[in-house]
Amino acid sequence: MQKIQNNRAWWLVLPVFLLVAFSALIPLMTVVNYSVQDIFGPGQAFFVGTEWFKEVLGDERLQDSLIRQFMFSGAVLLIQIPLGIGVALMMPKSGIKGSLCLILIAIPLLIPWNVVGTIWQVFARGDIGLFGWGLNELGFDYNYTGDTVDAWLTVLLMDVWHWTPLVALLCYSGLRAIPEAFYQAAEIDRASQWAVFRYIQLPRLKSVLIIAVLLRFMDSFMIYTEPFVLTGGGPGSSTTFLSQTLTTMAIGQFDLGRASAFSLIYFLIVLLISWLFFTAITQDDKEK
Amino acid sequence: MKQSRSKNVGITFFIALLLTPVYWLLNMSFKTNQEILGSLTLFPQTFTLDNYAVIFSDPSWYNGYLNSMTYVAMNVVITLLVALPAAYAFSRYKFLGDKHLFFWLLSNRMAPPAVFLLPFFQLYSSIGLFDTHIAVALAHCLFTVPLAVWILEGFMKGVPREYDEMAFIDGYSFPRFFITVFLPMIRSGIGVTAFFTFMFSWVELLLARTLTSVDAQPIGAIMTRTIGASGIDWGVLSAAGVLTIIPGILVIWFVRNHVAKGFALGRV
Numbered sequence: 001m002q003k004i005q006n007n008r009a010w011w012l013v014l015p016v017f018l019l020v021a022f023s024a025l026i027p028l029m030t031v032v033n034y035s036v037q038d039i040f041g042p043g044q045a046f047f048v049g050t051e052w053f054k055e056v057l058g059d060e061r062l063q064d065s066l067i068r069q070f071m072f073s074g075a076v077l078l079i080q081i082p083l084g085i086g087v088a089l090m091m092p093k094s095g096i097k098g099s100l101c102l103i104l105i106a107i108p109l110l111i112p113w114n115v116v117g118t119i120w121q122v123f124a125r126g127d128i129g130l131f132g133w134g135l136n137e138l139g140f141d142y143n144y145t146g147d148t149v150d151a152w153l154t155v156l157l158m159d160v161w162h163w164t165p166l167v168a169l170l171c172y173s174g175l176r177a178i179p180e181a182f183y184q185a186a187e188i189d190r191a192s193q194w195a196v197f198r199y200i201q202l203p204r205l206k207s208v209l210i211i212a213v214l215l216r217f218m219d220s221f222m223i224y225t226e227p228f229v230l231t232g233g234g235p236g237s238s239t240t241f242l243s244q245t246l247t248t249m250a251i252g253q254f255d256l257g258r259a260s261a262f263s264l265i266y267f268l269i270v271l272l273i274s275w276l277f278f279t280a281i282t283q284d285d286k287e288k
Numbered sequence: 289m290k291q292s293r294s295k296n297v298g299i300t301f302f303i304a305l306l307l308t309p310v311y312w313l314l315n316m317s318f319k320t321n322q323e324i325l326g327s328l329t330l331f332p333q334t335f336t337l338d339n340y341a342v343i344f345s346d347p348s349w350y351n352g353y354l355n356s357m358t359y360v361a362m363n364v365v366i367t368l369l370v371a372l373p374a375a376y377a378f379s380r381y382k383f384l385g386d387k388h389l390f391f392w393l394l395s396n397r398m399a400p401p402a403v404f405l406l407p408f409f410q411l412y413s414s415i416g417l418f419d420t421h422i423a424v425a426l427a428h429c430l431f432t433v434p435l436a437v438w439i440l441e442g443f444m445k446g447v448p449r450e451y452d453e454m455a456f457i458d459g460y461s462f463p464r465f466f467i468t469v470f471l472p473m474i475r476s477g478i479g480v481t482a483f484f485t486f487m488f489s490w491v492e493l494l495l496a497r498t499l500t501s502v503d504a505q506p507i508g509a510i511m512t513r514t515i516g517a518s519g520i521d522w523g524v525l526s527a528a529g530v531l532t533i534i535p536g537i538l539v540i541w542f543v544r545n546h547v548a549k550g551f552a553l554g555r556v
Contacts, residue, residue, distance in 0.1 A: 027407035110536025
């Protein structure tokens with residue numbers, strides 16, 4: 001649709017702008033403020049410039065949790081995107097069965113995040129949880145509160161359980177938008193299942209997949225509540241992701257300057273990766 | 289036909305796996321604590337509703353649900369009120385800085401909430417809104433409003449501009465056109481947006497917990513109380529968990545026919 005140039009449209013956007021600016025800019029500026037000061041108490045703040053930034057860049061604890069974070073987000077994307085596409089392809093196209101599938105698959109998305117943590121905390125326990133008990137009965141030595149690898153895998157499994165439905169439903173709605181004529185043409189050409197997927201469905205899913213990858217990257221990168229409830233970051237610090245390290249630093253140890261400085265770096269990393277990803281894809285579109 | 293059957297088996301298997309943890313929670317909520325801790329049973333042997341009775345008879349429990357529902361409802365109303373005109377502007381007009389504004393709105397979703405907790409707490413305390421429902425509703429607008437604008441814009445783009453022009457020729461004023469002609473045309477979009485707004489506000493706990501202490505405490509924060517001196521009261525905890533899932537299922541049921549389009553988030 002051709003859009004009309006009209007700057008008076010700003011009046012319609014103004015309420016949104018003011019509301020979001022209130023909740024976004026003031027806290028952001030507060031964080032910026034903390035990041036350049038050393039605060040000893042009320043009214044006792046000293047300007048320290050970029051000192052905190054220099055310090056946090058060499059902080060090993062933060063570097064470790066940043067690496068853990070990247071590994072986790074990478075694993076999340078590698079598992080959830082293909083699995084989500086697969087599930088979307090299997091979902092019934094319409095009718096009551098389609099609606100029913102949609103609602104059942106959406107259930108994990110509707111559960112408050114701390115309850116998700118609670119569900120898995122119970123489900124994965126060796127004594128009272130079906131999953132943990134089942135694995136132990138099958139002869140696996142599984143214990144998510146004691147073993148580093150088990151804890152990490154449990155958090156990953158929980159995230160797959162929690163968020164694959166979002167990818168699946170995004171892809172499902174993308175698939176529904178493909179006109180029936182495309183499939184009929186493919187049938188006349190006797191295209192194989194794989195060819196239909198590769199040359200009709202996948203290209204048409206591109207726009208929803210961009211959203212899915214972006215959302216999953218952003219959200220997994222700032223995961224906090226679920227692993228906090230499930231493992232509390234342990235054993236050791238094996239499942240302590242970036243948000244949790246920063247929260248402990250800011251609220252637990254009241255180390256505001258350092259936490260704020262790294263928060264800003266963290267925010268910039270997310271922005272930068274999202275932006276790179278976004279431009280890479282739109283660039284790709286232009287070349288075609 | 290064979291292909292279709294294997295698909296059905298696949299999807300049934302996936303849904304079964306997806307629902308097992310939820311079933312386990314439901315199963316536990318009907319058991320006594322002795323049974324939960326005593327032996328592992330696939331069905332409640334001594335079926336009991338006591339865990340639910342605890343929640344429905346204790347104001348400090350059920351107030352948590354009322355608090356959560358209050359701020360979520362407020363959030364949905366505020367979000368729709370501000371997002372509808374903005375989405376209309378984005379879908380119909382080009383204006384100075386429109387693209388930048390849109391990206392800025394979305395970038396708020398990328399800010400890790402965990403690190404903004406303290407500034408949020410200070411901001412809402414200093415304007416005297418700490419521990420009120422409206423504080424949580426306003427804070428949640430940070431991520432629900434951008435999403436709502438995004439989804440609504442997609443739905444609005446589907447309405448040809450000729451409708452707008454015709455209404456203006458017929459002498460409709462903008463507010464009258466918007467409310468009596470335009471909004472009814474995109475009502476399924478509004479329903480879907482309300483659902484997504486509800487969903488993201490309902491599942492968020494971190495901000496909600498930070499901005500409240502007693503009067504507006506969400507159910508998620510109250511659930512941590514079950515960890516008492518005598519260990520965790522698993523039965524009541526499970527019942528409380530089950531009850532947090534129900535509102536979401538009710539809401540998605542109402543928009544089930546349109547929600548697939550909403551999941552495309554306006555970009556297909």
